Amino acid sequence: MELRWWWVVVVGVTALVVIVAGAFLWPLRQQQRRLRPLAWTGRLTQLPEYARAYRRYRILLAAIAATTVAVSLCAIIATARPVSAQATTAEINRAHPEDIMLCLEDDPASHDASVLLSYFRDQAAKFETQRLGLTSRAIRVIPLTRDYPYLQEQLGRYAGLERLKSEQKPAPENTAALQRAQQEFGRAVSYSDYKLTVNDALALCMKGFPGVGKTSDARRSVIYLGPAGGSTAPIYSDTALSALAKSSGIQLNVLTRTTLDASGALSGIADASGGRFVSYVAADPKSGNSATQREAMDAALRSHLDDIRSHPPKLTRSDGTILVQQVRDRPNTVLIVGLAMVVVFSISLAGVRR
Template sequence: MGLTWMLVVIVGCVALAVCIAAVVLRPMRAERRRLRPLANSRRLTLLPEYTRAVRARTIAAVVTIVLLAVMFAGSVIVAARPTGLPTAATQYGGGDPEDVMLCIGAPPTDPAVNATLGYFANQVDTFGTQRIGMTSSNRRVIPLTRDYQYAKQTLSDYARPADQRGDVAAFSAAVSYVDYSVNLDDLLTLCLTGFPDFDQTTAQRRSLIYVGPDTSRPGGPALFTPDRLRDLAVTGGVQLNAVVTGQDSGGLASLAGDTGGRALPAGPSVVASLDDIRDHPPAARFSEEADGATAPETPDVPVLIALAAAVALAGWPMVQRR
């Protein structure tokens, strides 16, 4: 187990030590009182009733101290943001949290794109820890989000028939350039940079799904080369997948293979290709200990322990009365 904010633990331990010192060193009010001598007290302390009362009081004090200590320790650990403990996030859906970025290289009127939008509009209902985003040729249509209602609504709007579809200009407005032409490498790079903290390796799995043609690279200037694109994908731990419409030149297949992904033809069933891609998500990364990796927070266990101690402490007086 690791702690993100070790300073919180240090401050908590110092505060606990100060409280204990204050209790031990400060004279108690009861001790300052002058008690009247009691005759034959030894006979009283030997009575079974007195012995049981002392035992019950000692047990109550020990249990209370232990529960308070457990609750305090659990609260401090949670505040310090622990990592490496068991968490429900690693079990939901059979894997780690995942970021899914849809990279759309064709207008929503394209049958493959339209089918993809409808597919993920339905898939959003099954998400639990995933984030989903969508990038078109020149804008971030949906930033990575867990607002599933918003994502579903946006995806559904563009998946509707043409006469009911949302503003297509908001999806991919036409932009004219003087000395530049849109190309596939730059589009994929734009989609890659939609993942947060792209310059760091994180435990959040990253999956990019491109849908569109495997267009040839223009003769004009480009912002990113194929090698630079591949380096970005590998460094960021992004699994690149593609559903290729039209002729496949082999460039996407090579890039997908280098990142552990798949490049499949749209064919007659885009849904089948998407099912195949989603059935082979990026490998779980919680167990990896790569240099520079940012482990996910796992507060589940200490939170449950602190809550259990608090409930037990609240119910302890009722147990004593019985």
């Protein structure tokens, strides 16, 4: 147990010691009283009944003194505000739920996209307060939602696109399902004076959070899968993208096959946001890799996702203050102990009087 104000304990215990010492050491003024003569006092004090009554009297005085000191200590500790520096995961998730936006610039029917989507399909089954969304190159495929059955259904359907695409002679219904899913991810649009860039795709993903541009009680993170090369003439420059992530309190995580040297400023933006930049080796089913090698590469990609999920965004207040840990008042134990002692002593005192 930790205390917010240790000095209160020092002052309180010191005052309590002074009061107890003063009560014992302070000289009492002897009052001149005429006592009524009583015969055979020596024999009376030797009676077993008198000895029991006097012993009970001394025990009662000792119990009163001990209870008074113990309750005073409980009051002093409660005044010093006991705190808990570790909030449970459930408490943190209720107070600061996670908003996660998946950002796919790769083909949704690619192998890596299938691994990512199937991973979060399984994660959605374990979610409690989290919201999850999915954004493609040019469209919001799944807005942020806590409809976990819907998320599992949609992510599972999209994760199966790789299998449909790899079929040599697909059935008509499978071909229709593949075309429908690809349309849901957005049709390719050609511009005369613009080419979609990584920075702009990331900005589109970030704008999927409500109230973007301002911090929120929710912990926001973007998990991007796709190329990470330098953007040519983007609408959002590296500085603007970094400022958008900072002002919105968004943690950017990047999973890419692009090497660190060829990624431009994207790795720095991810690091500055508290996220991770991971350059991984992709498992291509069409390559000469064996099934064991592909499984090892897929396991490595899932391991990177586990690492990202185990390091959620830091808790940030509206004024920008980062909370390393949550500190909450926990006086319950001390107060319960003090109250229990008072109740037990009161019941015992009532029994003694009877």
